[in-house]
Amino acid sequence: MSYEIKGILLEDALLNLDQLAESCQVSRKWVIEHVQCGVLLDDKASSDPTSWLFDSCSFMRVRRILALERDFDSNPELAGLVADLFEEIDFLRNSLQKTKLHK
Amino acid sequence: MEYKDYYKTLDVPREATAAEIKKAFRRLARKYHPDISKEANAEQHMQEVNEANAVLSDTEKRAAYDQLGQGPQAGKDFQPPPGWNAGFEFTGGQAHNFSDFFSELFGKQRGADARQQHHRMRGEDHHAKIMLDLEDTYQGTNRSITLRMPKLDNQGHTILAEHNLNVRIPKGVYAGQVIRLAGQGGPGLAGEAAGDLFLEVHFKPHSRYQIEKKNIFAALPVAPWEATLGATVQIPVPNGLVEVHIPENSQTGRKLRLKGRGIPAASPGDLYLVVEVVLPPATTPKKREFYQTMARELAFNPRQSLGV
Numbered sequence: 341m342s343y344e345i346k347g348i349l350l351e352d353a354l355l356n357l358d359q360l361a362e363s364c365q366v367s368r369k370w371v372i373e374h375v376q377c378g379v380l381l382d383d384k385a386s387s388d389p390t391s392w393l394f395d396s397c398s399f400m401r402v403r404r405i406l407a408l409e410r411d412f413d414s415n416p417e418l419a420g421l422v423a424d425l426f427e428e429i430d431f432l433r434n435s436l437q438k439t440k441l442h443k
Numbered sequence: 444m445e446y447k448d449y450y451k452t453l454d455v456p457r458e459a460t461a462a463e464i465k466k467a468f469r470r471l472a473r474k475y476h477p478d479i480s481k482e483a484n485a486e487q488h489m490q491e492v493n494e495a496n497a498v499l500s501d502t503e504k505r506a507a508y509d510q511l512g513q514g515p516q517a518g519k520d521f522q523p524p525p526g527w528n529a530g531f532e533f534t535g536g537q538a539h540n541f542s543d544f545f546s547e548l549f550g551k552q553r554g555a556d557a558r559q560q561h562h563r564m565r566g567e568d569h570h571a572k573i574m575l576d577l578e579d580t581y582q583g584t585n586r587s588i589t590l591r592m593p594k595l596d597n598q599g600h601t602i603l604a605e606h607n608l609n610v611r612i613p614k615g616v617y618a619g620q621v622i623r624l625a626g627q628g629g630p631g632l633a634g635e636a637a638g639d640l641f642l643e644v645h646f647k648p649h650s651r652y653q654i655e656k657k658n659i660f661a662a663l664p665v666a667p668w669e670a671t672l673g674a675t676v677q678i679p680v681p682n683g684l685v686e687v688h689i690p691e692n693s694q695t696g697r698k699l700r701l702k703g704r705g706i707p708a709a710s711p712g713d714l715y716l717v718v719e720v721v722l723p724p725a726t727t728p729k730k731r732e733f734y735q736t737m738a739r740e741l742a743f744n745p746r747q748s749l750g751v
Contacts (some may be wrong), residue, residue, distance in 0.1 A: 344585060346611045347622035347642065351709070363568040363641060396621040400643065403570070404478075411472045426478045437653045438660050438717075 354393035379420030444543040449495035468496040494541040546603045566638035567629035573642045581682040583614035615708035657712025695720045
């Protein structure tokens, strides 16, 4: 039997450090190290990890970086750089689509 | 269930070393990386490659898999012989993303171990993608989705079962956002709560609209006199019809912004209409005459900026 399940956007209920770590199956330490080396949260992060909150964008970025580190034994900085490039590719692909609007 | 030839998937010989397997996996992980691959079904290929690597890169799993021998043919129906995995130890891990074959061979341990040791364990969080139509986000919608989820059977074995969910998609969601469904992930053990399911939102390509986060872009075809003299025209947008004023002397490419008419998120996006001047074809002598009159009367040089 099917009943309605209400979905909640991460933007309406941001994840804290523990929730992010659990949902992405990484340790708290992993997240803290990646924030501290600037790969996650950029410069928005305070020095107190308990105050960190993660939105959809951070969540997807963690999953991307995690896959890069796991599949290619990459260090966090290189994985972060590749994730930046993927985000840039997404942006450029979108821009390209917009230029095709009047063709 | 179908037998999977993991060596064939990674394109390595059965006697391949761990280093050769790692190298083969990385080559294929690059080839089928979902963010950049141009291969058809890249995501599905990547899943198969991940599954093969999960077995062949793990000493215990690989040894157990090798016990099955080379007899079965890939894709053919297959049942493992009784006691095939005696003497090996491995944990389930990621079974929800992998095939029935993987789940049957390697997905049984977690439940059985936990029962024996009376572990209490919250269920795993799971991840999936959901493809929406742009129109869905304007009002919110209900989506029926079917996922393959690991589930404990009566013997405490993990099996893959289809799980149907009727999900309420919130209004104003946009691509790249994540929807959390509490308690819809993997089952908890010994009375602990189930994990959550995280749905990554994507939009299906739309024939009229380009979507960039909360903003939407669409072409606005206009006649030359509408673009030149200005006009008010009706145009369909994702949530109905709107009247738009085209300022006079608009050129192709001019963007008209309809504030707040994009995706209705908490802070709504905008809808941009990109003017596209469409010329009426000169298909009759009378129409040709109109153009000839324009050429004479307007004395217009569109290449003036090129210096000719």
